Amino acid sequence: MLTASETSVSFEETDTRNNEMHSTIEDWIDELVVDVDEAKASQQFQEWLDVQSRFHDYSHRNTLLIKLQCPEATRVAGYNTWRNEFDRHVQEGEQAIWIWAPIITKQCPECENSPSYHEQSDCDYDETSPEEWSKGLVGFKPTAVFDVSQTEGEPLPELETEATGDADDLVPALLDAATTLDIDVRVVDAAEWEHGDAKGVCKHRTLHEGQPVVEAKARSNQADLAVTLIHEYAHALLHFEGDDEPERAKREVEAEAVAYIVGRYFDLDTSGSAFYLAAWQDDDAESIQERLGRISSTAQEIIDTVVEG
Secondary structure, three states, X not given: OOOOOOOOOOOOOOOOHHHHHHHHHHHHHHHHHHOOOOHHHHHHHHHHHHHHHHOOOXXXXXXXXXXXXXXXXXXXXXXXXXXXXXXXXXXXXXXXEEEEEEEEEXXXXXXXXXXXXXXXXXXXXXOOOHHHOOEEEEEEEEEEEEEHHHEEEOOOHHHOOOOOOOHHHHHHHHHHHHHHOOOEEEEEOHHHOOOOOOOEEEEEOOOOOOOEEEXXXXXXXXXXXXXXXXXXXXXXXXXXXXXXXXXXXXXXXXXXXXXXXXXXXXXXXXXXXXXXXXXXXXXXXXXXXXXXXXHHHHHHHHHHHHHHO
């Protein structure tokens, strides 16, 4: 399994690139399944989380592709985007990073295919002409991008990693975000804390009310409080409807992974996070892929809500 120090993968053959991109992701997940109870699996998982924290609005499949091709990437864009929007140029000899980009075009209201595929399909929709169809997502295509480290030109201070504010600002922002996320959140004084050694909990308000309640123990370390809030928000968004005891350890990995990604995004030090992937040892590749997608989308939802708040 690849690490940041090993040779990265590349997709050079045009005719086979799409299949190779799919199979490389599948191979990575298959190896994670095989090694899930070993330390190297946790290292691989954390490396993916690092990339996901830098590209929080990318799908988990695209961040896996970035991780496998250029693990140290911090900001990617297409060749023309670097040139036209940022006055930067891809340096000669640099190898492209291949990800999937959405194909947006007019699509049939019935079969949802593009006009060309609609003509080849069995769909007989003809109430309106293709010129009148609305645009929508019809698929994905391999697209070349380059990391900022592969370019040169005008300096871009905004590409440097900067904190979006210290944790003293982040905690109030997280508390404000709870309303949008439909979570009832409370920071409880240590003297009134009723949950033992737990730093935070996620629970039902009552047996009859559906909104999740997150409680976090107040503390002077605001960064630690922020990570606890994010962790419990993840439980509220991902696990509120389920209380299956065998799933508990698996759910903890998901929530901690979300807290790691979001914390890293807001420049918090989450290096103390521990990912006990052995909890996933009974999961097959499809289940783990689903977990990665859930982690990615939940982290993105929390980040976007806080940023837009």
